[in-house]
Amino acid sequence: MVKQTLRDFFLGFIKIHILYHAAKEPIYGQKFSDELKRHGYEISFGTLYPIFHKLEGKGLLISKIKNVNGKNRKYYTITKKGNDVLNEARIQAKELVDELFEN
Amino acid sequence: MVKQTLRDFFLGFIKIHILYHAAKEPIYGQKFSDELKRHGYEISFGTLYPIFHKLEGKGLLISKIKNVNGKNRKYYTITKKGNDVLNEARIQAKELVDELFEN
């Protein structure tokens, strides 16, 4: 119950993290999901993949299929536009969090 | 377009801020909306009011109608449970933002 509430709060944040990680190195769905889980966040593949598609559709990510050990992975990398959005999001996110610690 | 993307990213965050402000003092929809706007965030009343209802339904907020200058306002205050969720959210939010600034 509370867990569901927190997921709701942070789903947007997870989207920012997709951009953040895709800015550091190419990422793919399965692994991103695993790493989220390691940090205590779970997100259904039925939610995650459409998010990737949407971010690519908006031109923030670009994908490239690569075969690794006989498995096809779709690697996403950030675009110039994605980087601009990420930087803006980073600034806003910091402001919002800082405010949570005022008083 | 980018603006819509950023709103999507931050809607969950706005929900945390509702708890945060309701922890400081009783808040009501119209004024919360105005203050968000002052800070550059816009949220439709068709979105905002159901969020208040939902947070109250989950027992994180409690409301009380008060007549001020002949206008009825519904003031929301945080509950004990809401405070617990807020504290957890605050911690998680900080971790997530800090990570955005690593590297």
Place this chain on the structure above:
DNA sequence: ATATCAATATCGAAATACGATATTGATATA
């Protein structure tokens, strides 16, 4: 051939978000 396996894609149902419109209820005006 076909079974297996990591990975991605998509489905239908439920929930959420949106902008627009309706409702509320107290006061002011006629």
Place this chain on the structure above:
DNA sequence: TATATCAATATCGTATTTCGATATTGATAT
């Protein structure tokens, strides 16, 4: 007494998002 006004809240219909479950892909191993 009616009714106009106004801030504030509520709700409506449509579109979009989220979810868990199921299907598909495609290369390799059996």
